[in-house]
Amino acid sequence: MAFLDRFRNPNLTFLAHPHPHSPDKPILKVEGLTVEYDSGAALDDLTFDLQRGERLAVVGPNGAGKSTLFKVIAGVLRPSRGLVEVAGHEPGGHICIAYVPQRTQVDWSFPATVADVVMMGRSGKLGLLRWPTHRDWQLVRQALDTVRLHDLADRQIQQLSGGQQQRMFIARALAQEAELILMDEPLTGLDSRAQDELFSVLELLHSQGVTVMVALHDLKIAGERFDRVMLLNRRLVGIGDAETVLNPAHLVDAYGSHLRLLPGVDGTLALGDSCCDDGDHDHV
Amino acid sequence: MFDVLLQPLQYPFMLRGMTAAVLVGIVCAVLGAYVVLRGMAFFGDALAHAILPGLAVGYLVGGGAREPLFWWAMGTAVVSSLGIGAVSRTARIKEDTAIGIIFAGMFALGIALISSVRSYTVDLAHFLFGDVLGVGIQDLLLTAIFGGLVLIVVFLFYKEFMILAFDPVLAATLRLPVRLLDNILIVLIAVAIVVSLQTVGVALMVAMLVTPAATAYLLTRRLWKMMGLAAAIAGVSAVTGLYLSYYFNVASGAAIVLTCTAVFVVVWAITSLNRRLRAVAR
Numbered sequence A: 001m002a003f004l005d006r007f008r009n010p011n012l013t014f015l016a017h018p019h020p021h022s023p024d025k026p027i028l029k030v031e032g033l034t035v036e037y038d039s040g041a042a043l044d045d046l047t048f049d050l051q052r053g054e055r056l057a058v059v060g061p062n063g064a065g066k067s068t069l070f071k072v073i074a075g076v077l078r079p080s081r082g083l084v085e086v087a088g089h090e091p092g093g094h095i096c097i098a099y100v101p102q103r104t105q106v107d108w109s110f111p112a113t114v115a116d117v118v119m120m121g122r123s124g125k126l127g128l129l130r131w132p133t134h135r136d137w138q139l140v141r142q143a144l145d146t147v148r149l150h151d152l153a154d155r156q157i158q159q160l161s162g163g164q165q166q167r168m169f170i171a172r173a174l175a176q177e178a179e180l181i182l183m184d185e186p187l188t189g190l191d192s193r194a195q196d197e198l199f200s201v202l203e204l205l206h207s208q209g210v211t212v213m214v215a216l217h218d219l220k221i222a223g224e225r226f227d228r229v230m231l232l233n234r235r236l237v238g239i240g241d242a243e244t245v246l247n248p249a250h251l252v253d254a255y256g257s258h259l260r261l262l263p264g265v266d267g268t269l270a271l272g273d274s275c276c277d278d279g280d281h282d283h284v
Numbered sequence B: 001m002f003d004v005l006l007q008p009l010q011y012p013f014m015l016r017g018m019t020a021a022v023l024v025g026i027v028c029a030v031l032g033a034y035v036v037l038r039g040m041a042f043f044g045d046a047l048a049h050a051i052l053p054g055l056a057v058g059y060l061v062g063g064g065a066r067e068p069l070f071w072w073a074m075g076t077a078v079v080s081s082l083g084i085g086a087v088s089r090t091a092r093i094k095e096d097t098a099i100g101i102i103f104a105g106m107f108a109l110g111i112a113l114i115s116s117v118r119s120y121t122v123d124l125a126h127f128l129f130g131d132v133l134g135v136g137i138q139d140l141l142l143t144a145i146f147g148g149l150v151l152i153v154v155f156l157f158y159k160e161f162m163i164l165a166f167d168p169v170l171a172a173t174l175r176l177p178v179r180l181l182d183n184i185l186i187v188l189i190a191v192a193i194v195v196s197l198q199t200v201g202v203a204l205m206v207a208m209l210v211t212p213a214a215t216a217y218l219l220t221r222r223l224w225k226m227m228g229l230a231a232a233i234a235g236v237s238a239v240t241g242l243y244l245s246y247y248f249n250v251a252s253g254a255a256i257v258l259t260c261t262a263v264f265v266v267v268w269a270i271t272s273l274n275r276r277l278r279a280v281a282r
Helices: A002-008 A066-073 A114-120 A134-146 A162-175 A192-207 A219-225 A248-258 B002-010 B012-037 B041-050 B052-061 B069-090 B095-115 B120-129 B137-156 B158-166 B168-173 B178-219 B223-248 B252-281
Strands: A028-037 A040-050 A055-059 A081-086 A097-100 A180-184 A211-215 A228-233 A235-240 A259-263 A269-273
Touching: A028 A066, A040 A066, A055 A219, A066 A081, A066 A097, A066 A180, A066 A211, A097 A162, A097 B168, A114 A134, A114 A162, A114 B158, A134 A162, A162 A180, A162 A192, A192 A211, A192 A219, A228 A248, A235 A248, B002 B012, B002 B223, B012 B041, B012 B137, B012 B158, B012 B178, B012 B223, B012 B252, B041 B052, B041 B069, B041 B095, B041 B178, B052 B069, B052 B095, B052 B120, B069 B095, B069 B137, B069 B178, B095 B120, B120 B178, B137 B158, B137 B178, B158 B168, B158 B178, B158 B223, B168 B178, B178 B223, B178 B252, B223 B252
Parallel strands: A040 A235, A055 A211, A055 A228, A097 A180, A180 A211
Antiparallel strands: A028 A040, A028 A081, A228 A235, A259 A269
């Protein structure tokens, strides 16, 4: 059955060759990244690095290109120009990048249990024509333990709350053995308790050296809960500490008329993205 | 009572027809799970209609011989299914519009070709609505072989097809060969349509793909259970439909499809009533 083995072995032939990682290289390196659609540039000349284990918040108005950026980093969308490297290699060859979709883009009535969805993450490692083994189910259970969903493993996915749904996708990323997790608007629609639970899971990932990029709307949370903040509006307005990046000049630059600047009691500015939380309107 | 059930079975054509209908029902129902989950019902319906010109040419070339028709249908189905994929990927129109244009055109071409033959109404009716009682041993064998192949491939790519149906972006980040898997699924649908041709015909084909799977979808929340349940519903409906067709003297394909539809309506009524009652109780 040598013929079949060619199909089975994920390291060979038409399952893309997973790249080796170069540990001395940053987990993510982006240089001059430009993405152009028929309607114009979605991303314009982005350059930045991400170190292993870093937590980066990506903020910007709707249509700023957050989803596009994530899809390029995930290797799902090809950039028009520029360079993207994950651990020193082109993203399209990695299976260690997990993309957590916006909740509104998921078919929650799909006939699958929580464990089924998490097991989907194992498929990259399993290879074609292979069925999950006992060890794979064990890894799924571990992943569910990590995100504190072990009790809900056999629930249909529709029965989960918003926060649980997000954590299920993180468990799927863990089952995938992802080292770079991209989360698209995970906080949308979550109450503050669910948000706290999500951040305690992200804390755990951080301690395990997993790198996380999170697109969000709440500038306050971006400043408080992340190592660095990226302000995006098709081009890179700023990246770094929240205090440096989220200054009024940058924010007006990024948000323009969408921004509300409200003077706070102690002289600071309360900042808000005035637009709705319905996600990016990028056309991919 | 037993007599009522056994009497039709003394005819070999009835037995063959029943076997074919059950086989076809199972194959279509299992594959239909993906058709339902991925919203490909229109594609399936259109593809079934698009086979007609292939059948017509085979019919004209073979001088009415039925044997080669299977292969003509198979060729046409595979070519047009892959063709529609290519067109919808490259053209600047939406996929369902592309399907509508191409497949309706193919259907018209089929009717035009067949109408050039004198005995056309009878033959056209067989193509459109099936002729399950005319199933021969040879047909049965082809149905079993190709139906079996479809089931095997569905089994082999179970987890990949599931990922593709649930989350195409995950499929891409796991570096699954998405395009190839999509094409395999499309070809499977084409093959399922061809093996069902004689049972229900091109016009009712989509019901075999969609109705039992949709019924099962209402009843379970796991994919493999949905497939199993859909297969069971389709098998029982096929047998029931043929009995009804025998005793009430109605067209067999229509009877099978109507039975599937009736099961769906009953299940749908019960499940929605159930949900409403539970909502009231809460």
